[in-house]
Amino acid sequence: MKNWAENILWNPSKVAMPSTEKEIQQLVLQAVNNHKKIRVIGSGHSFTALCSTEHVLISLDKYQGKIHIDKEKNIATVKAGTKLSLLGELLFEEGLAMENLGDINVQSIAGAISTGTHGTGVQLKSISNQVIGLKLINGKGEVITCSPTKNVALFKAAQVSLGAFGIITEVTLQCVPTYKLKLQNKKENLDQVLATLDQRNAENRNFEFYWIPYTNTAWTKTSNIVEDSEPDKVNFFNYWTEYVLENYVFKVFCEYAKLFPSQNKTVANITAASITNVKKVYHSHKVYATQRLVKFHEMEYNIPAETYKDVFKDVKKIVNSKKFNIHFPIENRWVKGDDIYMSPAYGRDSAYIACHVYNKKDSTAYFKALEEVFRAYNGRPHWGKMNTVSADDIHVMYPKFDTFMLLRKEHDPENIFVNTYLKTLLGL
Numbered sequence: 001m002k003n004w005a006e007n008i009l010w011n012p013s014k015v016a017m018p019s020t021e022k023e024i025q026q027l028v029l030q031a032v033n034n035h036k037k038i039r040v041i042g043s044g045h046s047f048t049a050l051c052s053t054e055h056v057l058i059s060l061d062k063y064q065g066k067i068h069i070d071k072e073k074n075i076a077t078v079k080a081g082t083k084l085s086l087l088g089e090l091l092f093e094e095g096l097a098m099e100n101l102g103d104i105n106v107q108s109i110a111g112a113i114s115t116g117t118h119g120t121g122v123q124l125k126s127i128s129n130q131v132i133g134l135k136l137i138n139g140k141g142e143v144i145t146c147s148p149t150k151n152v153a154l155f156k157a158a159q160v161s162l163g164a165f166g167i168i169t170e171v172t173l174q175c176v177p178t179y180k181l182k183l184q185n186k187k188e189n190l191d192q193v194l195a196t197l198d199q200r201n202a203e204n205r206n207f208e209f210y211w212i213p214y215t216n217t218a219w220t221k222t223s224n225i226v227e228d229s230e231p232d233k234v235n236f237f238n239y240w241t242e243y244v245l246e247n248y249v250f251k252v253f254c255e256y257a258k259l260f261p262s263q264n265k266t267v268a269n270i271t272a273a274s275i276t277n278v279k280k281v282y283h284s285h286k287v288y289a290t291q292r293l294v295k296f297h298e299m300e301y302n303i304p305a306e307t308y309k310d311v312f313k314d315v316k317k318i319v320n321s322k323k324f325n326i327h328f329p330i331e332n333r334w335v336k337g338d339d340i341y342m343s344p345a346y347g348r349d350s351a352y353i354a355c356h357v358y359n360k361k362d363s364t365a366y367f368k369a370l371e372e373v374f375r376a377y378n379g380r381p382h383w384g385k386m387n388t389v390s391a392d393d394i395h396v397m398y399p400k401f402d403t404f405m406l407l408r409k410e411h412d413p414e415n416i417f418v419n420t421y422l423k424t425l426l427g428l
Helices: 021-034 084-093 109-114 152-158 190-195 197-203 236-259 261-274 305-320 364-376 391-397 401-411 420-426
Strands: 014-016 038-041 056-059 066-070 075-079 131-138 143-146 166-174 180-189 206-211 217-226 278-283 296-304 330-335 350-358
Touching (some): 021 131, 109 166, 152 401, 296 364, 305 330, 350 364, 391 420
Antiparallel strands (some): 075 166, 180 217
């Protein structure tokens, strides 16, 4: 088995694809009785070894779909294996939508929330904050429900759980009525973008930008709700820009830069020169996601929002040193703080900086240099992205870590859901 980025390989002794909650429960009870470990895989889009196991690997690909819809309260309960792409369509059929999403829609809803996946928008929180109820099967084979009013502490821990409490089977989401977004992608001057960051974040619902290394070029992405506009039809220009140019053409550039490392700056300059402006109006679930066919390794850190400009300045210095064999754009996003125990945005409004390396290149030295910067500014890693934090580090980063661990022990006393990676990460 391997994850999407192909940087994690493992060989489970059993792969199970249950289609009912009862089957999931039986698999857990069998593992308990046979002293086996279990990990669950969604789409394998984590860059860490969260999903790896030599024992039982469970896929919920056959456990997708709607369970209950309350249109009056805009609430939807869905099976935990439901992929975000399917979820968007299922909700749209009911006149509902997610309040916000990230830029990848291939993950399962359970995988997305368990790793703290997020979108962008200073008034919007991560996807886990749209969850108002969870059902899970813990390490004792018990079916447990939790919410803001029931098993509250467990709920705050399970909203971003790393899969350490059990197998989530149902996710209840606080949705909103369907809405359309006007998306504008622009090639802009980096200095101008940095000088107007506060204004852009304040005036737009969703704002983010990519910086093209070695250049003074930024690719900004801004979206806002529009009421009256009709959805655009997909035209050849948008298809070429968002699908062909960003994937197939970029893949050629990546291969070229791998073969000729001295040409990274040239490739970055070509990338910057090829950026075109795109404008479209479409239903929200069709706007957030961007197709990613070029595989990469990724490190993403959450930092306090007020430190962003200083952190970016240091990141820019590292990249422009040209010591590293990289050319991938660097992504910058913002989120509102929350109270979820293991959320990287716990207790603070945050910025996220995501750095990527073509998956056929070695990212070790580059990520090490960047991580030193992020950690110097009280950074916390995205749990699905590459990092080197230890349990001692997490104790300092997360005020509720001890509470999280006590609850974890209560619900998985035999460490059924602990693999080698989690054992090290959590200090077990």
